[in-house]
Amino acid sequence: MSDPHIVSSFDEELKYLMRRVSExxxxxxxxxxxxxxALVASDAGSAQRIIAEDIILDDAERxxxxxxxxxxxxxxxxxxxxxxxxxxxxxxADLERVGDMGKNIAKRVVAVQGTAQPKQLVRGLEHLSELxxxxxxxxxxxxxxxxxxxxxxxxxxxxxxxxxxxxxxRELLTYMMEDPRNISACTHLLFCAKNIERIGDHAxxxxxxxxYMATGDRLLGERPRGDKTATVxxxxx
Amino acid sequence: MSDPHIVSSFDEELKYLMRRVSExxxxxxxxxxxxxxALVASDAGSAQRIIAEDIILDDAERxxxxxxxxxxxxxxxxxxxxxxxxxxxxxxADLERVGDMGKNIAKRVVAVQGTAQPKQLVRGLEHLSELxxxxxxxxxxxxxxxxxxxxxxxxxxxxxxxxxxxxxxRELLTYMMEDPRNISACTHLLFCAKNIERIGDHAxxxxxxxxYMATGDRLLGERPRGDKTATVxxxxx
Numbered sequence: 001m002s003d004p005h006i007v008s009s010f011d012e013e014l015k016y017l018m019r020r021v022s023e024x025x026x027x028x029x030x031x032x033x034x035x036x037x038a039l040v041a042s043d044a045g046s047a048q049r050i051i052a053e054d055i056i057l058d059d060a061e062r063x064x065x066x067x068x069x070x071x072x073x074x075x076x077x078x079x080x081x082x083x084x085x086x087x088x089x090x091x092x093a094d095l096e097r098v099g100d101m102g103k104n105i106a107k108r109v110v111a112v113q114g115t116a117q118p119k120q121l122v123r124g125l126e127h128l129s130e131l132x133x134x135x136x137x138x139x140x141x142x143x144x145x146x147x148x149x150x151x152x153x154x155x156x157x158x159x160x161x162x163x164x165x166x167x168x169x170r171e172l173l174t175y176m177m178e179d180p181r182n183i184s185a186c187t188h189l190l191f192c193a194k195n196i197e198r199i200g201d202h203a204x205x206x207x208x209x210x211x212y213m214a215t216g217d218r219l220l221g222e223r224p225r226g227d228k229t230a231t232v233x234x235x236x237x
Numbered sequence: 238m239s240d241p242h243i244v245s246s247f248d249e250e251l252k253y254l255m256r257r258v259s260e261x262x263x264x265x266x267x268x269x270x271x272x273x274x275a276l277v278a279s280d281a282g283s284a285q286r287i288i289a290e291d292i293i294l295d296d297a298e299r300x301x302x303x304x305x306x307x308x309x310x311x312x313x314x315x316x317x318x319x320x321x322x323x324x325x326x327x328x329x330a331d332l333e334r335v336g337d338m339g340k341n342i343a344k345r346v347v348a349v350q351g352t353a354q355p356k357q358l359v360r361g362l363e364h365l366s367e368l369x370x371x372x373x374x375x376x377x378x379x380x381x382x383x384x385x386x387x388x389x390x391x392x393x394x395x396x397x398x399x400x401x402x403x404x405x406x407r408e409l410l411t412y413m414m415e416d417p418r419n420i421s422a423c424t425h426l427l428f429c430a431k432n433i434e435r436i437g438d439h440a441x442x443x444x445x446x447x448x449y450m451a452t453g454d455r456l457l458g459e460r461p462r463g464d465k466t467a468t469v470x471x472x473x474x
Contacts, residue, residue, distance in 0.1 A: 065323075069319065069323065072306065072309050072310055073310070073313040073319070076311075076313075077310070082306065082310070086302075093330070107468065108467050110467075111467060173424060176413065176420050177417040180413070180417055183420070187410060187424075190424065191431070191467075230341065230345050230428075231344065231347050231348050232348060232421075
């Protein structure tokens with residue numbers, strides 16, 4: 001292990017994995033942002049492009065997995081080095097799923113198109129997605145700097161997304177009750193909101209992975225994650 | 238590699254991973270079946286037990302991951318052996334998510350409780366879950382026998398779940414429109430149906446992993462997966 005050539009090459013392999021993960025993060029971020037923008041603008045063309053883009057993340061995840069396994073088999077890394085490689089696999093899986101969420105939102109653009117979307121609900125959805133994208137951006141920054149502190153801050157903030165999602169969920173139910181003609185479109189907005197809330201969960205997962213990569217310890221204690229709407233009843237019912 | 242002791246021990250490690258994955262499959266199956274039963278019977282006590290059980294699958298997945306990485310680093314398996322180890326990791330991830338779906342359904346028992354649930358919709362949900370559980374059971378059987386043929390059959394049948402989910406989705410929307418008092422409970426049933434549809438997707442993922450483990454090839458071509466409801470508009474709107 002003291003051969004400088006081998007050491008440097010392992011280092012390059014780690015850098016490759018890290019660069020690929022960061023690339024995935026950028027693509028996933030953009031897909032989600034574009035999908036919400038397409039939903040708001042009823043832009044079916046843009047939605048189609050986002051749906052087609054998802055395969056890039058699938059391929060990137062597969063590449064990262066295959067390269068990581070080769071590295072583990074060839075180098076038999078231990079401790080911190082092994083956590084680096086495993087972390088890349090885990091984060092790639094979360095980012096691939098964030099892309100799926102973006103794709104799913106894009107798929108709903110056509111269903112929601114042409115229906116009267118209450119501005120206030122659309123704004124609520126945009127606001128929720130801004131919060132989720134901020135979380136995603138900050139957790140990707142924490143990945144670049146391997147900052148356990150920054151990762152933990154992201155994890156603590158997932159509460160805000162959950163609270164906003166719960167409030168949007170209630171609003172959507174109320175709106176559906178006021179006028180049954182809204183039900184179809186609002187159902188799709190409900191699933192979009194759920195997708196965005198799950199992006200927040202993936203950011204939390206990534207934060208926990210980074211913390212583990214950096215420290216070797218797991219973040220325990222009350223995990224501020226989870227959809228609180230499972231027990232929400234619409235008011236008056 | 239001709240040392241019979243080492244060969245036998247690698248074999249035992251593979252068997253351990255396989256047994257753990259099969260155990261996870263059994264637990265995930267039971268969780269989902271119990272969750273749907275709890276939903277139908279409005280059994281909040283049973284729902285609580287299911288929610289608490291989810292941690293077993295989380296721990297099992299972590300154990301499988303850690304053991305698999307040790308095996309890869311120690312044995313540097315190639316070709317079929319490596320696919321076995323990687324397959325265990327992938328299938329464990331899908332089964333952990335199936336457990337999450339069961340947990341999410343269980344969480345909705347309280348929200349749906351006490352509301353008038355139309356028998357026909359509840360039956361639709363039960364029927365959908367039977368189909369998904371059959372898929373899960375058969376893909377776990379295909380895992381035990383490493384049957385690429387059986388795995389491919391499971392994959393082909395995911396269409397049926399998607400079709401039934403789409404029809405249930407439409408029924409739920411219609412029912413919500415008929416009487417706005419149904420909206421709150423039906424929204425939760427909608428998310429339950431979505432969770433069950435995703436269990437079908439996980440069974441499809443597992444089928445593809447088994448095919449790859451057995452043959453070294455990827456199942457390509459038109460993949461019969463995916464929620465078709467993203468473009469569903471309720472009739473009359």
